[in-house]
Amino acid sequence: MPKKVLKEFKVEYLQILDENGNCDDALMPKISNEEIKKMYEMLILIRVFDQKAFNMQRQGRLGTYIQFKGQEACQVGSASLLKDEDFVFPMYRNSGLLIARKQPMTQVLQYWNGDERGMKSPPNVNNFPIAIPVGTQMIHAAGAAWAAKLRKTSQICITYFGDGATSKGDFHEAMNFAGVFNLPVIFFCENNQFAISVPRPKQTHSETIAQKAIAYGFEGVQIDGMDIFAVYKATKEAFEKARTGKGPTLIEAFTYRLCDHSTSDDASRYRSKEEVESWAKKDGIERLEKHMRKKGLLDDTYKEKVLKQSQEAVEKSVTEFEKITPPDPKDMFKYVYAEMTQQQIEEMHDILGN
C-alpha cells in the first residue's frame, strides 16, 4: 500500500507595518484615524510609565518591577479590542496591558510596591490578577471561556504568556481543553525570544510557536509583535471567531524585550548589545510614528503634546500613589475566606491585639 498524505498544514506570518512605517494597504484592518491616535497615545503613556516605574525602583521608591519595554504594541493592540466584561488573564509582564484595560496607574504602582489592593480589578472590568508562576493562568482563561459558553454570555477570554510558558505542561492542557470544548478563548504569546536568559530555540524544537495550535485542532498564526496593526488585525479576527462560536486561536507575537527581565536582572550577561540594537530599530512605537507622520496624523507638536500629557499623567499617579496609606494589617486575614476561621481570629488577636 502506498503511503498517503492525511493532512497538510501551513503556518502564516502577518506583518502590515514595516520598520520604515510603510503599510500594506491590502492587509490593513479597518481602523479609524481616531483609533490609531488613541492607540498611539496609550503606547506612549505606558512607555513613560514603564520607564518611570523602573527609575522609581532604582531610587528605592518601588519594589521589584517587571518592565515590558518593546512589547507595548502587543499589549495595546490587543487590549484596544476588548470589552470591559471580557476576561484578561495576564502574566507578570503585562502592566501595560492592565493600564490599557483601565487599571489605574496608581494601583499598578501599588501592586509593584507590595500592596495587593493594586490588583483589584476596577468595577465591571474583568482583569484577573497577574500570575506569578509562569504559564499557570492559561487554563483559567480556558475555564472562564467555558463558563462564558455555558452561561451564554458574549464574553471572550484572552490570556497572555511568554515563549517560556509554552514549555510547560500547563500550556498543553489549556490548549487541549480549549480545542476539545471549542472555547471562546485567545492564547496570546508574547514571544520576546528569551525566558530570562534562555533563548527561544532552547524552549522548543518547533520552528514556530504558532504551529503548536495545529496539534490541538485550531488555528495558530505568527505575527510581527512590534507591528500594532498586525496585532490588531490578528486579534480582531480571533475575537470574531470566538464570538461566533468558531473556537480558540493561538497568536504568536514575534517581539523582543528591550529591557532586562526584571529590576533584578542584567540582560547584558546573555544578550549582545548589537542584538538589542538591531531589535530596537524595529520598535513598534517608532514605526507607528513614522506611519502616522506619513499619513499626516502626527507632527512634532502633537508628538510633544502626547509625551507631555503622558508624563503629567504618570507624575500625577505617582504623587497619588505616594500618598496612599498602607493597607490595614487585618486585610491579610480578611480576604482568605469569605469568613475568617476561628483559628485565624485567634491568630489575628495574637499578632494585632484586639
Added chain:
Amino acid sequence: MVVATIVQAVTMGLRQELARDKSVIVLGEDVGLNGGVFRATDGLQKEFGPERVIDTPLAELGIVGASIGLAVNGMRPVAEIQFSGFVYSSFDQLLSHAARIRMRSRGRFTCPLVLRAPYGAGIRALELHCESGESIFSHVPGLKMVVPSNPYDTKGLLASAIRDPDPVIFYEPMRIYRAIKQDIPDEEFFVPIGEANVLQEGDDLTLIAWGAMVKTCQDAIEKLNNKYSVELIDLRTINPYDAETVSNSVKKTGRCVITHEAIRTCGFAAELIASINEKALLNLEAPVVRVTSPDVPIPLAKLEGYFLPDSNRILKGIEKVMSF
C-alpha cells in the same frame, strides 16, 4: 427518607445541587456516560445532559485549572479527581491559585469550586490509589478540607461544600463507600463545614477520628465492651477544624487518642495535639496518643495491613493512654 451508602449519598447530593442551581456542573474523567469509576455520578449525565455532567480529557491539572476559570466566571464546578493520589499534578493550581484568588484580588474574584476525590487505603488497590493527603491541603490557607464518614454527613456536607463561597476539597472514604447504609432525608439538609460531631459521649477518654477511621474506632469501642467510657468525635472538617469541641471534650475526659490513616509526621493529629496543649493542657492526665500509619509510603496490597491502623492498634493506644 432513603436508605443509602456513602457513594449513593454523593450521587444524591450532586443530583440535588444540579437540580437546584444551573450554575452547578460536574466534570472529571469518566463522570459522564460511565457514571464515574465508583458510580458516584451514575445517571447524572442522562438526567442533566452532557453540558452539565462533563467527561473531560484525562488531565488533572486541566480539570482543576479549568474549574478555577469556571468558578471565577460564575459557575459552581464540582470536579472529580478519580483517585486522590492523582491530585498531585493539579497541586500548583490548588495552592498557587484556587486558594489565593480571593486574597490576590482583594475579594473581587472568588473561587467557589469543589474538588471531590475518593481517598484512603484498605481496598488492595494499585499504587497511588490509596493516599490520605488531608493534612497536606489543611496546610494551605484559602482551601477547606472536608472528610465525611457516613452517608448522612456525606450528603449534608456535600451540599454545604457546593454552596460554600470558597474552594473545598472533599475527600470521600473509598474503603467504606458501600460499607455503611443509613436512612438519609430526600429533602435538602446541611451539615455545616467546620463542626465536629460527638458521635458518642463518654467520660474516660476522647477518641478522635475522621473518614473511614470512624468506623474502625466504632469497631474498637465495641471490642472494649464498656471497659472504658469513650467519647468518640468525628472531626468531619479538617480545615477549618473544630478546636472547641475537641478541647471541651478533652477538658472533660483528661485523656485523648487521635487516629488517622495518614502517616504520623505532620499528620493532622499533630495539629490537634498542639491545639489541645494550648486549650486544655492542665486537664490532661496523660500525653495524647496518636494511632496512625507509619512514616513510609503506603505499601502495596501485601503489606497494607501492617501500615493501616486497625481496631487492635486503636485498642493498644487506648490502653496506653489509660494506663499512663
